[in-house]
């Protein structure tokens with residue numbers, strides 16, 4: 316039995332779909348308010364709970380062999396990254412240990428090891444990585460770059476307007492990962508010997524300037540992109556104003572700022588290593604988007 320947290324998220328849904336296609340038993344940890352109908356109809360066992368409640372975590376881990384931690388906070392999460400990205404994962408690791416789990420897969424983030432001070436999610440991921448490494452559990456830590464599925468709604472907007480909003484430096488580099496490839500890597504990490512007790516950077520097969528993304532949209536929709544390119548200080552101004560009303564939102568926007576103001580890409584050697592461990596070719600951003608958007 317696999318336990319997947321964040322099962323209704325962009326990545327978690329794909330992990331559940333893949334496990335069910337492979338006829339694996341999977342328990343999906345969902346909130347009562349989540350949209351989990353699709354997971355249920357695919358044959359996942361639905362566990363309703365809240366990751367902010369340690370009791371629920373302990374119960375969800377019973378009878379489980381593999382845990383895939385794929386949940387994550389956003390600007391509205393009660394308690395922020397500290398509660399969900401840090402504490403809930405620590406509780407999950409402890410409960411997995413108590414339940415005799417064979418392998419724990421943790422979705423971290425590319426750059427978790429860079430010590431970004433203004434990014435609560437990065438700090439939480441780094442602290443969880445250290446805890447997991449020292450837990451005695453078999454583990455795989457995956458550090459993905461940005462997900463290609465985040466770009467689907469932006470592509471749909473682009474199709475209608477031709478406009479692309481690019482905040483920050485257009486020349487900064489990224490290697491956006493196919494969310495389907497990442498789901499496959501997460502699933503296979505649990506049972507692949509070469510992935511055991513490894514920390515793996517996970518990106519797409521090509522390093523792109525961020526300015527390449529609207530060009531890809533332009534090719535897909537056969538439309539010349541109009542790029543709006545505000546500087547990063549525009550986000551700082553929004554943050555300052557929001558901070559007057561809601562300091563916790565201001566804090567959580569630090570993660571977004573870190574993402575927009577730094578480069579997140581994998582080296583060719585890291586990509587070759589992934590392709591060799593998991594024995595498949597990673598998909599480009601353009602190939603992913605062409606499968607998902609209607610032209």
Ligand SMILES: NC(=O)c1ccc[n+]([C@@H]2O[C@H](COP(=O)([O-])OP(=O)(O)OC[C@H]3O[C@@H](n4cnc5c(N)ncnc54)[C@H](OP(=O)(O)O)[C@@H]3O)[C@@H](O)[C@H]2O)c1
Pocket residue numbers: 320321322323324325326327344345346348349350364365366367384385386387388389392399422423424425436459460461462465
């Ligand atoms: N997106 C990216 O570009 C990116 C890049 C690098 C790393 N990551 C990491 O990859 C993982 C997956 O990201 P994603 O984009 O797929 O996430 P996502 O779409 O934002 O989904 C977050 C998931 O967490 C669940 N969740 C939130 N609070 C919860 C709670 N209190 N109890 C139970 N479940 C709760 C949400 O459930 P509801 O449906 O109920 O809201 C949802 O299923 C995260 O750890 C993220 O930090 C993401």
